[in-house]
Amino acid sequence: MSFSPLTSRLIEALTCLPGVGPKSAQRMALHLLDRDRNGGEKLAQTLQLAMDNIGRCQRCRNFSESEVCQTCTQTSRDASLLCVVETPADVIALDQSGGFRGYYFLLLGHLSPIDGIGPEEIGAPLLDQRLAEGEVKEMVIATGTTVEGEATAHYLSEMARRHGVVASRIAHGVPMGGDLEYVDSNTLSLALKGRKRLE
Known part of the structure; x- marks a missing residue:
């Protein structure tokens, strides 16, 4: 038919x-x-x-119907903390966790020279300008654990250092309630590298 x-x-x-x-x-x-x-x-x-x-927020690059999105206008957030993520879905996930009360910046991807995605495409000039303002004291890098995500994290950490901003990376590893035997070797390797001392 x-x-x-x-x-x-x-x-x-x-x-x-x-x-x-x-x-x-x-x-x-x-x-x-x-x-x-x-x-x-x-x-x-x-x-x-x-x-x-619906366009993009001029401050964080998230979806917005106005020049500055609702998140960026919330004065209750900690202006000294900036979390850099790849997608709008990442912002939603982090916000719903309740574990982060700073502001966000969206890359809308990650560095990938093979695909023609360089610093301009991920909004690096705008992020550089934001860090230069001096309000951000710590930049939390929450990119993926792919090769491109790690390369992007390294690039961003260098940018943060140039501005005297502390660069931190979200921890990766074994999920809550996860059994080690079912966790892949790359995740276990990251968990071991990110281990911390028990107080």
């Missing part, structure tokens, strides 16, 4: 979402057309509004 041209376009458009293959996109499209037209219209309107009105 073949679909009408517009139905096919809808199915194809839905495959742009992460984790949505052709079959899932087909199921979603048919559901919206057959059972939830109001939901489809609401989705279309909200998507259009979001694409037109």
